[in-house]
Amino acid sequence: MIxxxxxxxxxxxxxxxxMAIGGIYSEKxxxxxxxxxxxxxxxxxxxxxxxxxxxxxxxxxxxxPYYISFxxxxxxxxxxxxxxxxLCIKFKANQVISGVVVNILAAALTSFLTKRLNESIFxxxxxxxxxxxxxxxxxxxxxxxxxxxxxFRNVYPFEVIIIIIAVIMWYVMYKTPFGMHLRACGxxxxxxxxxxxxxxxxxxxxxxxxxGLSAIAGMSYAYSITANFSPDIYLGFGYLSIAxxxxxxxxxxxxxxxxxIFGFARSGGQALxxxxxxxxxxxxxxxxxxxxxxxxxxxxxxxHNNSPRALGEIYDKGKR
Amino acid sequence: xxxxxxxxxGGEKLQMxxxxxFSIIISLFVGAIIFIAMGKNPFSAYGNLLQGSGLLMxxxxxxxxxxxxxxxSFLDTLTPMIFAALAVAVALKAGLFNIGVSGMMxxxxxxxxxxxxxxxxxxFLAKPLVLIIGAVSGALVGAxxxxxxxxxxxxxxxxxxxxxxxxxxxxxxxINTFFLEPTSRQSIVIADEARLTLVNxxxxxxxxxxxxAFPLAIIVAILVRYLINRTTTGFEIQAVGLGKKAAxxxxxxxxxxxxxxxxxxxALAGLAGVTYFCGYNASIRPGxxxxxxxxxxxxxxxxxxxxxxxxxxxxxxxxxxxxxIYMSSQQGxxxxxxxxxxxxxxxxAACSEFLRMYIEKISMEQNDKKxxxxx
Numbered sequence: 227m228i229x230x231x232x233x234x235x236x237x238x239x240x241x242x243x244x245m246a247i248g249g250i251y252s253e254k255x256x257x258x259x260x261x262x263x264x265x266x267x268x269x270x271x272x273x274x275x276x277x278x279x280x281x282x283x284x285x286x287x288x289x290x291p292y293y294i295s296f297x298x299x300x301x302x303x304x305x306x307x308x309x310x311x312x313l314c315i316k317f318k319a320n321q322v323i324s325g326v327v328v329n330i331l332a333a334a335l336t337s338f339l340t341k342r343l344n345e346s347i348f349x350x351x352x353x354x355x356x357x358x359x360x361x362x363x364x365x366x367x368x369x370x371x372x373x374x375x376x377x378f379r380n381v382y383p384f385e386v387i388i389i390i391i392a393v394i395m396w397y398v399m400y401k402t403p404f405g406m407h408l409r410a411c412g413x414x415x416x417x418x419x420x421x422x423x424x425x426x427x428x429x430x431x432x433x434x435x436x437x438g439l440s441a442i443a444g445m446s447y448a449y450s451i452t453a454n455f456s457p458d459i460y461l462g463f464g465y466l467s468i469a470x471x472x473x474x475x476x477x478x479x480x481x482x483x484x485x486x487i488f489g490f491a492r493s494g495g496q497a498l499x500x501x502x503x504x505x506x507x508x509x510x511x512x513x514x515x516x517x518x519x520x521x522x523x524x525x526x527x528x529x530h531n532n533s534p535r536a537l538g539e540i541y542d543k544g545k546r
Numbered sequence: 547x548x549x550x551x552x553x554x555x556g557g558e559k560l561q562m563x564x565x566x567x568f569s570i571i572i573s574l575f576v577g578a579i580i581f582i583a584m585g586k587n588p589f590s591a592y593g594n595l596l597q598g599s600g601l602l603m604x605x606x607x608x609x610x611x612x613x614x615x616x617x618x619s620f621l622d623t624l625t626p627m628i629f630a631a632l633a634v635a636v637a638l639k640a641g642l643f644n645i646g647v648s649g650m651m652x653x654x655x656x657x658x659x660x661x662x663x664x665x666x667x668x669x670f671l672a673k674p675l676v677l678i679i680g681a682v683s684g685a686l687v688g689a690x691x692x693x694x695x696x697x698x699x700x701x702x703x704x705x706x707x708x709x710x711x712x713x714x715x716x717x718x719x720x721i722n723t724f725f726l727e728p729t730s731r732q733s734i735v736i737a738d739e740a741r742l743t744l745v746n747x748x749x750x751x752x753x754x755x756x757x758x759a760f761p762l763a764i765i766v767a768i769l770v771r772y773l774i775n776r777t778t779t780g781f782e783i784q785a786v787g788l789g790k791k792a793a794x795x796x797x798x799x800x801x802x803x804x805x806x807x808x809x810x811x812x813a814l815a816g817l818a819g820v821t822y823f824c825g826y827n828a829s830i831r832p833g834x835x836x837x838x839x840x841x842x843x844x845x846x847x848x849x850x851x852x853x854x855x856x857x858x859x860x861x862x863x864x865x866x867x868x869x870x871i872y873m874s875s876q877q878g879x880x881x882x883x884x885x886x887x888x889x890x891x892x893x894x895a896a897c898s899e900f901l902r903m904y905i906e907k908i909s910m911e912q913n914d915k916k917x918x919x920x921x
Contacts, residue, residue, distance in 0.1 A: 324896055342880060
């Protein structure tokens with residue numbers, strides 16, 4: 227049972243973690259990003275569409291569509307994040323409003339396009355792209371160890387991809403000049419500007435990065451939890467990841483802890499229901515655990531929060 | 547081009563209204579392009595939207611139906627939308643972004659259904675009771691969000707989303723376990739006595755519904771406008787929304803006014819909830835958050851956060867979403883296109899502040915040019 231909690235918890239927590247990293251990139255540069263929810267959905271749509279197209283070419287058993295779909299998803303998410311960029315940076319819209327608008331647009335656009343594409347290309351009326359769940363693998367040797375071995379058993383390939391990207395992203399954020407510029411833009415854009423950094427360019431890049439990363443998360447959920455792309459993908463995981471990054475105080479490693487807490491709270495609850503042999507309707511009670519845990523954690527921790535100082539402020543050169 | 551823009555959108559008088567209209571027209575134009583790209587005639591498509599909402603005559607009607615019956619059912623969907631938009635607008639006035647309208651609606655609907663909907667109270671008691679219970683339970687959720695905001699400094703957007711999903715799953719559990727009607731997969735239908743819409747009224751050879759709460763929605767909108775623009779309380783709420791530090795310096799309590807705004811907003815959302823779940827619908831579908839709460843954000847923005855503006859904006863957005871069923875059947879296009887047009891309207895509405903600044907800038911440039919010529 228503990229093994230199952232670990233396996234399912236990781237599969238849920240890691241995509242959330244990568245999405246939260248995306249959020250951190252955007253928010254550290256000073257752009258509030260509530261659009262994560264929409265970005266992951268649009269990314270998943272784009273990736274799933276590519277995967278379905280490629281599955282016809284390669285046949286069902288090939289693993290090529292799986293990996294290409296993640297690249298496609300990231301590209302789709304980056305592309306769609308430009309809407310947020312356009313509204314926030316070019317048109318100086320309120321960033322919270324822009325985020326919500328992007329989410330609404332993503333939901334409307336993807337469900338429209340999914341139906342449309344299904345009809346025109348595949349000749350069927352359906353509002354989903356069926357993907358099936360991804361294959362899993364176990365690391366030989368280590369996976370045999372009790373409890374700890376569960377971290378290496380039945381692993382989705384995307385979890386490995388996510389860990390690799392997360393390490394790179396951590397390095398970029400804290401060890402490179404770009405990362406430092408990015409953090410400067412979120413704390414004091416005017417100082418950054420005076421130091422010769424193009425604030426809007428840095429913000430543009432970081433929102434695009436967050437689009438790509440959330441899209442990978444969306445694609446992972448499409449390949450694991452929902453096993454297809456449909457409008458059901460908008461379950462609020464994007465908002466959960468925002469809560470995770472706030473709990474993690476806008477830095478990457480504490481955010482990982484938050485994501486793991488969500489993941490294990492979720493899978494632990496589900497395992498408990500199964501163990502006690504309760505009817506499936508009780509699953510709904512378990513589903514509230516991540517949300518309630520988030521709220522409680524926020525109650526205890528948000529006092530000590532120090533968000534990026536210029537978060538949510540439109541950068542205006544003329545303003546002091 | 548610039549001159550036309552200045553002429554159309556410049557000046558102080560009703561500028562926000564004109565900018566909103568401008569963004570609507572542009573969005574409808576974008577929508578028309580989508581229709582053309584799909585090989586449909588945009589005019590007949592938009593016409594179908596209006597026909598579906600009972601604002602234009604359809605070619606033919608089924609028995610006991612005509613434009614009036616369509617219009618009445620349009621008002622039936624419009625009522626909760628007005629309340630929901632008002633809820634968002636009031637919170638925005640205090641600088642709070644109430645994304646929890648959906649959760650508040652569900653709470654109000656669920657509690658009213660449970661307490662009054664399944665009781666056998668007579669109509670004259672049940673209907674007012676539904677409204678009161680709805681408003682109170684919505685206000686409680688609003689108070690919770692406001693309390694979390696000022697006591698623990700939790701961003702209201704994050705907390706209200708968490709609360710939305712928490713409430714939704716709790717109610718889903720209760721509905722699925724205790725109140726499920728197996729055939730419809732929804733909660734058991736409430737008693738007609740408690741329903742805020744009179745359904746299947748037969749008169750003049752027609753069969754239609756009467757949304758009893760619609761006049762209330764209009765009255766509440768006027769009251770809210772009075773409260774915001776004409777009373778000290780409203781002034782304080784606005785001051786908090788415009789600048790917390792300045793408001794605090796002027797001796798206005800930030801926490802009190804934030805709480806108050808969230809409570810009012812919650813009560814309005816609660817009214818939206820009961821008119822939606824115990825009026826327009828008579829049952830609750832488990833497992834979904836009503837999308838109206840999110841669309842209401844859009845509507846409030848489009849209505850420039852003004853209560854009267856909200857009525858007109860609700861009118862437009864509801865006409866699009868309500869007419870989309872008829873349009874999709876007539877034109878053979880996906881029903882989702884209505885949502886798409888709505889979200890395009892939203893994008894342009896979100897840019898309205900930029901547009902206003904841009905107009906100001908170019909009109910100043912034009913004036914400068916004139917001055918140069920004169921010299």
